[in-house]
Amino acid sequence: MRLCYAIDFIGTVFAIFTILLIIKLYTMKKTILFFVFSVCLMSIGFAQDSVPQMAKDHFTSMYPTATDVEWDVENDEIEVEFQLNGVKWEGMYDMTGNWKKTKRELKKEEVPQAVMDGLKASEFGTWEADDPHEYQTPTHKSLYGFEVENGSDKRKVFLTPEGKIVTEMTKSKT
Numbered sequence: 277m278r279l280c281y282a283i284d285f286i287g288t289v290f291a292i293f294t295i296l297l298i299i300k301l302y303t304m305k306k307t308i309l310f311f312v313f314s315v316c317l318m319s320i321g322f323a324q325d326s327v328p329q330m331a332k333d334h335f336t337s338m339y340p341t342a343t344d345v346e347w348d349v350e351n352d353e354i355e356v357e358f359q360l361n362g363v364k365w366e367g368m369y370d371m372t373g374n375w376k377k378t379k380r381e382l383k384k385e386e387v388p389q390a391v392m393d394g395l396k397a398s399e400f401g402t403w404e405a406d407d408p409h410e411y412q413t414p415t416h417k418s419l420y421g422f423e424v425e426n427g428s429d430k431r432k433v434f435l436t437p438e439g440k441i442v443t444e445m446t447k448s449k450t
Contacts, residue, residue, distance in 0.1 A: 327354055330373030338378075339365075375414060379421075382408040391420045394439020400424045400431070416442070 327347045342358040354369040367378040403424040411419040421434045434442040
């Protein structure tokens with residue numbers, strides 16, 4: 277009889293120990309999840325705080341009606357994604373806050389006809405053109421960029437709204 281009580285006692289202790297271990301693991305899991313979540317929130321806050329005021333001021337003056345604004349600091353570049361009139365745009369700044377460019381993806385049918393005509397009339401007219409984007413830069417209010425390919429030769433080509441190639445920006449891609 278005493279043996280049965282001893283086995284019951286050991287079984288009960290084991291069950292209590294198991295329950296406490298499960299509670300401890302569950303609590304640790306919640307603690308770890310809370311920690312990871314906190315680090316993520318802090319990094320988002322850090323990205324917002326590390327954006328130079330000059331970049332924020334420039335952005336606000338250029339795009340006062342922008343919505344869904346999200347800043348991201350990576351390596352030596354600051355990116356800002358935003359919506360403007362329902363269209364997704366992406367801006368780029370250097371780490372001191374100087375504006376480099378803003379761009380948005382385009383469908384080929386959104387590219388102005390003058391730009392398509394200029395591309396066809398250029399030395400890249402027979403090349404395959406993909407990935408059209410509209411750009412704004414400090415030196416160009418509006419540009420259109422394409423990735424063009426002819427066999428193994430790949431380049432990034434930029435044109436003005438009038439369809440003229442911007443030679444100083446056109447470059448080979450490796």
